[in-house]
Amino acid sequence: MFPFTYTRATSVHEAIEAGERGGRYIAGGTTLVDLMRETVERPSALVDIVGLPLSDVSATPRGGLRIGALARMADVAADPVVRQTYPAVAQALELSASAQLRNMATIGGNVMQRPRCAYFRDVSAPCNRREPGSGCSALEGYNRTHAILGTSEHCVATHPSDLAVVLTAFEATVHLVGPEGRRATPIGHFLLPPGDTPDQEQDLRPGELIVALEIPPLPRPLRSGYLKVRDRESYEFALTSVAVALHIRGGVIHTAKVAAGGVGTIPWKLPAVEQHLVGRRPSPDLWGQAAERAADGARPLVHNGFKTELLRRTVERQLRIVGGRS
Amino acid sequence: MSTDAQEPELQPEEGRPSPLSRRTFIAATGTATGVAVAAGVTGSGTRPVSATEDVASELADGTTSRVSFLLNGRRQSLVVDNRASLLDLLRERLDLTGTKKGCDAGACGACTVHVDGRRVNACLTFAARLDGAQVTTIEGLTPDGDLHPLQRAFIEQDALQCGFCTPGQIMSGVACIREGHTGSPEEIREWMSGNICRCGCYVKIVRAVAQTATGGR
Structure with missing residues (x-):
């Protein structure tokens, strides 16, 4: 690990000033410390933000949910308001990482997680995300766990977060503060697919800090849930996952929110699935027909072709679980 | 349970602890080659590369920090290299070797300790961030040293x-x-x-x- 200076920010203003000067924010540290030890990350100045007052979790006036960026994963998962209003959020969090890591890691940091691609973590391997222009080792290498959606010739790593899949399905807003003041952006615009600039993972300007993530109000009654498929039953990243929310009234689906994880370079919204569901009556056939559209546009690699069918089946199963009850 | 705090000692003398534990024995026998290699590679006057080295005073370049925290109920005030993990601080400087280093990457849980009452991975915790914290290790699980x-x-x-x-x-x-x-x-x-x-x-x-x-x- 390379030497670095360390300061604790005592206010958001102080943090932004330090961030603007090139300081790297550290919150839970569960991604950053690990990658610093591997010398993938080499910040020369760390700015500790974990003591800032950005950890409130609260219902918004119209029935949405606002989660402070520095709230710990464990605390958000256990929050009664979260569990009652958006159980999929709690499910996704509790299916992530381990109890120890969830005690450390924050919500903002969860969304900011860097790829788990083994070549990204190995500084001796070419990787466009770590070193733009050096090449992508995963394209010709072992790519069983890599993405089938949103890939480019420069990078095929998946986004590792479970929570971000739920936030993407529910069309959450990322609240930011920076040297230019406050702004808000949809999570679907905040997380960037690799394209030609795989090293740019978020729409984040110098010194900007996530202050909160906000889920907009969704019509009630709402059925929602998160399903994660992985190589072992616990403490593992997703091969495929899906977040679903359905608002069914008078026997007809009025609102459908669906996104998938483990398959995209960013959490992958499934508008074709959503559109097929809206206006139709729940039925076993409907879940299958909608799920047929889940892998539209997929481009499998040498070792991950199975993800196309696994994604369809994961979506169908979760639609049946969430929507199947009469 | 942790047995490491009472590691078997080499030829213990009657009535008082041996000055030579397995740990210090291995460290001592490894030093001769280690020094030769280090001298050849880094030369003299190079900054120490070990993040766990005992730092007596803060360095002017800001890469060390002064921290004060409660460890198993006792106050620890010391200067640490910013790179030092809580795990390395415990094992290499404070001689609390009950907390184990498995993967050093947050994947195995061998280094689990309690910080402010919550279980965390000590390998992913920079010691410099612990100012004001309460840390409990396996050695401090019960106040009287009895088994939990x-x-x-x-x-x-x-x-x-x-x-x-x-x-x-x-x-x-x-x-x-x-x-x-x-x-x-x-x-x-x-x-x-x-x-x-x-x-x-x-x-x-x-x-x-x-x-x-x-x-x-």
Whole structure:
């Protein structure tokens, strides 16, 4: 690990000033410390933000949910308001990482997680995300766990977060503060697919800090849930996952929110699935027909072709679980 | 349970502890070659590369920090290299070797300790961030040095073979019980999944946690 200076920010203003000067924010540290030890990350100045007052979790006036960026994963998962209003959020969090890591890691940091691609973590391997222009080792290498959606010739790593899949399905807003003041952006615009600039993972300007993530109000009654498929039953990243929310009234689906994880370079919204569901009556056939559209546009690699069918089946199963009850 | 705090000593003298533990013996015999290599590679006057080296005073370049925290109920005030993990600080400087280094990457749970009452991975915790914190390690699990009920349960259930993961399992298990995630064997398995046991003692570990959860504490 390379030497670095360390300061604790005592206010958001102080943090932004330090961030603007090139300081790297550290919150839970569960991604950053690990990658610093591997010398993938080499910040020369760390700015500790974990003591800032950005950890409130609260219902918004119209029935949405606002989660402070520095709230710990464990605390958000256990929050009664979260569990009652958006159980999929709690499910996704509790299916992530381990109890120890969830005690450390924050919500903002969860969304900011860097790829788990083994070549990204190995500084001796070419990787466009770590070193733009050096090449992508995963394209010709072992790519069983890599993405089938949103890939480019420069990078095929998946986004590792479970929570971000739920936030993407529910069309959450990322609240930011920076040297230019406050702004808000949809999570679907905040997380960037690799394209030609795989090293740019978020729409984040110098010194900007996530202050909160906000889920907009969704019509009630709402059925929602998160399903994660992985190589072992616990403490593992997703091969495929899906977040679903359905608002069914008078026997007809009025609102459908669906996104998938483990398959995209960013959490992958499934508008074709959503559109097929809206206006139709729940039925076993409907879940299958909608799920047929889940892998539209997929481009499998040498070792991950199975993800196309696994994604369809994961979506169908979760639609049946969430929507199947009469 | 942790046996490492009372490691077998080489030729202990009657009545007082031997000055030579397994740890210092290995370190001493390794030094001769280590010094030769280091001198050849780095030359003299180079900045120390070890993040756990005892830093007596703060460096002007800001890469060290002064921290003060409670460790097993006792105040520790020291200057640390910013790169030092809590795990390395415990093991290499404070001689608390009950907390184990497995993966050093947050994946195995062998380094589990409690910070401010919550179980965390010491390998992913920079010591410099601990100012004002309360840290409990396996050595400080009970104030009087007696065995914790979960440690007794591990012995009764024979919930270990090599024992390397055991201190982490115990620290994690104590927190798991305190959190209330012990309603069923399945729930215990899920909430203990951050602790890997390569000997495969999971069935007995789950039994030990369940027994302790229902048997009082």
